[in-house]
Amino acid sequence: MKRRIGEPQVPKGPQYAFFELMQRHVLNQGDRSLAALSKESGWSRQTWHKALRGPELPNRDLVKALVEHLFPEQDGAEVRRRMVEETLAAWTAAVAERTFGSRAGQSQSPSNGSVAKLFGAEGTEPLDTANAPEKQVRPTGAALESREAAESLFRWNPGKQRDNLPEEVRFFELLHNYYASTGRPPVRWIAERMPRESPVTRSTLSDWLNGRSLPSYGGRLRAVLRVMRQYRPDTVDALEADAAEQDRIDEALTRAWWARPR
Template sequence: MAKKPLGEPQAPPGPQYEFFDVLQRYVRRYGNKSLAELVSEGNIYCTRQALHRALVGPKLPSRKLVHEIVRAVNCTIEEAETVLSAYDAACNDQLAHKRRADRETAAEKDQRSLTPHVSMTGHAAQDLNAFLHDLYLAAGRPSLREIENHASRLNPAVRMSKTTIHGWLTSKTIPMEFASLEVLIQILTQSASRLGVRPPLDSIEAAKRLWVRAVTERQSTRMSAGSPSGPSPKK
């Protein structure tokens, strides 16, 4: 064994932990060598501290360093393949963890910003926002990027950016064409269904009624303020 115990792998359970565990097993089997001796005698091109991190984690070492370690502790070809296979699985697991964390961070950021812009909304616009917001929550709070990508696949003719989606979900803006809002509702109802949440059967029709009221209300407000009313709602 090494002169100083390596300690428990500092990695999450699963492929990453298993990689460090199998690598430590071969290092311990090599003999009573300290990490400093392994570095100097085994032609491992790193410091003792870097070698310790490579064997304990939590950050995965480079593939080059893994090759140097298995060579230094005289692993057989089969053993080296076992280590490298575990390393590949650990890298894939680490990437999956990062992507999941990125999605959760994006969803949390979107959720924090998805509050009604009350200063410019009337009752009808707030009703529309409440409807969309409830549907958004039922859909599992997907990130705006996910909605944008889904919209481009569902209907390429409808251009829907993250800014546009954010505006609709907070009532900062109301689409002049219901066809665009309909795509958003389809995406949210499909996402809700996949999560086992049954959206209202008349989601499209209910949203359309709320949308007509919101657009009419906005036009009336603009006319009262002396501003151009803009075009009539387009179906």
């Protein structure tokens, strides 16, 4: 018998409603076990469990990715879109409750539009006081050379105009080291050999390898690592170490997603 996930580990309110909605999505989409969800999606069982029960709220991008997995596009693009919108609206309300409290006894609460803008429900970046200011520009000249010499290759994220979080840096460094260990195959070579069910474009691969974006699907990353290894195959004796390194990369990806601003 399938082990039940259990009641959300938060008080009744918007946060509870969000986790309850996530559990209802799983129930309505076949009520698969955490092990089955992990195997088919590439996200760890722990990631699924925390996203379905709490108490910490997952970040917006992870919520979107999990819901899109539960409602694949081939089952209906409109249904998928509505489920994502409904879940992100519930997530926004949950984040607002955690940030501002229940607002009990207060005369005015923030509008849905302002909350959505603040927490990224309209495609904006989530608020992160630890990040660089929104209008920060990348340093140039001597300042850039000094900075790059002192910091990790993956510290600066040109796509988001901010420093990557430490967890993101660790993932990018592990991925880059693995890429180097396989002989640095050309991204075109990798893209051409990807399985049909897990296609990856050259631009996406470039973003991953240069620290500009995180893979949103763990299973697709695993497929990329397997293709990379084909460029410089391991000996039989080294296969176990290679599998362990892929596990470390996968775990680092999960930690990077959970570290994203909520």
